[in-house]
Amino acid sequence: MTRIVASLVERSVSGVTCSSREAFRQGAELVEIRFDHLPARSLDAGTVSEVRASVRGPAIATLRSAVEGGRSKLKGTARENALKVLLDAGFEYVDLELERDQRLLKAEGRKGRRPELIASCHLLRPAEAGKVEKALVRACAAGDIGKVAMPCEHAGQAIMLARLGMRRSDAGDRFVLIGMGDQGRLTRVCAGRMGSDMVYCSLSGKPAAPGQLDVRTQSSLKGKDIVALGLLGHPVSHSVSKPMQEAALRGARLAGAYLNLDVPPEDMTRETLETLGEIGFSGLNVTIPHKERVLGMCDGVDSEAESAGAVNTITFKGSRIYGKNTDMIGFTQALESKKCIVSGTEALVVGAGGAARAAVLSLRRAGAHVTVSARSPGKAEAMARDMGADVVSISSLRGTGPVFDVVVNCTPIGTKGVGGAVPVPSALFRKGVLYFDLVYNPPVTRTMKVAAARKAAAAGGLEMLVRQGAASFNSWTGVEPDLRAMRVAARRALA
Secondary structure (H helix, E strand, O other), X not given: OOXXXXXXXXXXXXXXXXXXXXXXXXXXXXXXXXXXXXXXHHHOHHHHHHHHHHOOOOEEEEOOEHHHOOOEOOOHHHHHHHHHHHHOOOOOEEEEEOOOOHHHHHHHHHHOOOOEEEEEEEOOOOOOHHHHHHHHHHHHHHOOEEEEEEEOOOHHHHHHHHHHHHHHHHOOOOEEXXXXXXXXXHHHHOHHHHOXXXXXXXXXXXXXXOOOOEHHHHHHOOOOOOEEXXXXXXXXXXXXXXXXXXXXXXXXXXXXXXXXXXXXXXXXXXXXXXXXXXXXXXXXXXXXXXXXXXXXXXXXXXXHHHHHOOOOEEEEEOOEEEEEXXXXXXXXXXXXXXXXXXXXXXXXEEOOOHHHHHHHHHHHHOOXXXXXXXXXXXXXXXXXXXXXXXXXXXXXXXXXXXXXXXXXXXXXXOOOOOXXXXXXXXXXXXXXXXXXXXXXXXXXXXXXXXXXXXXXXXXXXXXXXXXXXXXXXXXXXXXXXXXXXXXXXXXXXXX
C-alpha cells in the first residue's frame, strides 16, 4: 500500500510542530522533515531531538543537497556528520543520497537496524528509460527503499516512468519513482498502481517540489474507486478541460483527478494508451494532433468515430480500449443554439483534422451543402471525397468567391499561444452569416472580431467544448454531469 508523505519545508521547530500536526490531520501517514530548509544551526543533536519530539507520528529526515535540488550546501565530512546526527535521532526513515552519501549507505546498511534508509537520486534533467532504471536498481540495492525523481517536460516521460515502476514492482523492489513538474503529476495521482512505496505531497501553498499535490487532494486519491481522467494532446497548455471536468467530478461526488497530458506525436503509441489504462485511468479525451491516429489504436469504436475517422474520447474496460467521438454531439448542440440548419444551407468548413470531420458530418446530416477548405489541399480533397463534400482552395475564396451561410473554423489558428492570420478572407463575412470558431481560448478570437465588425454573427467554441465534455464524462462514469458547473468552471479558467 502506497503511503502518503507530507514534505514539510518549515524554517523553525514551531513551524514543523504546527505543520506536522496539520498534515496528519489532513490524511498524511508520514511527514518528511526537510532539514535543508531549517537554519544550519538546527543540525546540532539537541535541536534535531527537539524537532523529532515535536512530530507526533512517523517521520523521514531529509537533508537534500543543493546539487540535487535542495538547499543544503554542506559537503564532505560536515555533511556526513550532520547525517549521522539524523541517523541517531529516532526517525523511522532517513533519506541518504545515492551519489553523495555512498559511504554512509554502505556503513548503515550493514547494521541492519532502524532507521530504514531511503537511497535517493534526483536527476536534474529528463533521462532515457535505461538510465532511470539503472539509477533505480542501484538505489534499491543501496537502501531499504530506492527513490528516483526526474523532471518531466512532457507526459510521455511520465508514462515511461509509470511503465518502469510497474516493472520494478513486479520484480519485488521497494521504491519511490517521481516525475516532477505538471507533466510528471500522473506519477503522483497513480502512485499506487505504479507500485511506489510512498507518494510525496505538501501542505497547500508550501510545495517542496514542482508538481506536488496538496495533502488533502493526495489523500482523496487513495482508494479503489478513484476516477483518473486526462487529455491527450500536443500542446495542451491552453486547455480548460481540467477545471471543467474536475467540476463535473465534484458535482457527481466522485473522487478523482483530470490531468493535461502533453504527449508528442512520437510518443503517441498503443503502448502509451495501454500503460495509462494499467495505472488506473478510467478514460481520456483526445485532441490535436492525435484524434485520427488514435482511431487505429482502439479495440472498438462507435459509429460516430468510425464515420468521422477520428476519436476524441477513450474509455478503458479491463485491458481493452474503446473510442468514441463526442465532437459531433457537442458541435450539433452548440450550433443548434446559434443557427437553424436546413436543406440548402451553404456551409464552409476550414480544416481537415478530426474536428473538421465531425463538423462536416454534423452539417451534412442536418441537410447543409458543405464545402471544405484547408491549408493542405491534398488533405482537404481527401476528406471532401471521403465525406461527400465539395472542396475549394483558400485562395479562391478571395474576391468574388462562393457565398456561405455558415463558416466554421476547425483549425487551431487563433488559439492562445498559437496565433496566426485570419483563416478565411474577411469578404466571406456579412449580415446573416454565422462564423463558428471552434477555438475557445481566447473566448473571442481575432477572426470573431473581424466577423462581428462586418455584421456577421460570431460564436466561439466554449459551448461545444462543454457539450462534448459532458458526453465524454457520461461515457466514463455513467453519470450525467452538471452542465452549468462545467460551463462556469471553463469560463472562470478563461477569465
